[in-house]
Amino acid sequence: MVDKLGAEGFMKELCNGFRLLKDGDKGMITFESLKRNLALLGLQDMSDEEVVCMLREGDLNGDCALDEMEFCTLMFRLSPALMKSSRTLLAEALVNEM
Numbered sequence: 001m002v003d004k005l006g007a008e009g010f011m012k013e014l015c016n017g018f019r020l021l022k023d024g025d026k027g028m029i030t031f032e033s034l035k036r037n038l039a040l041l042g043l044q045d046m047s048d049e050e051v052v053c054m055l056r057e058g059d060l061n062g063d064c065a066l067d068e069m070e071f072c073t074l075m076f077r078l079s080p081a082l083m084k085s086s087r088t089l090l091a092e093a094l095v096n097e098m
Contacts, residue, residue, distance in 0.1 A: 008096060011072075018071045028065040031055060 020040065023033035035051055038044050046054075058066045058074030066074065 014072050014075055015068065017075070018066075018068045021071075022068075023065075026065065028063075028067050029055070029071060030065045 018029065021029045021034060021037050023030045026033075031048075031051060034055065035048070038046055038051070055064060055066060058070045058077075060070050060073070061067075
């Protein structure tokens, strides 16, 4: 996917995914917003416990929700292919910033 979109395009897609799943009022992915949107991910059969575990996996600051950075970090951690290409993404992003 990164190869197709490039670093900037891929990051935009991650941000779009975050916006799709977040709670509009809180600006974060909460248990309720994730549960409400599971069908969009093809995960409508997940139990509440599995949803809580998913949130805990990415919740780095302990607030029981995912902000955009936590979400993106989780997506990278869960995808070995993304981890391998992260160095390339970082280099490409730095070049684009300069």
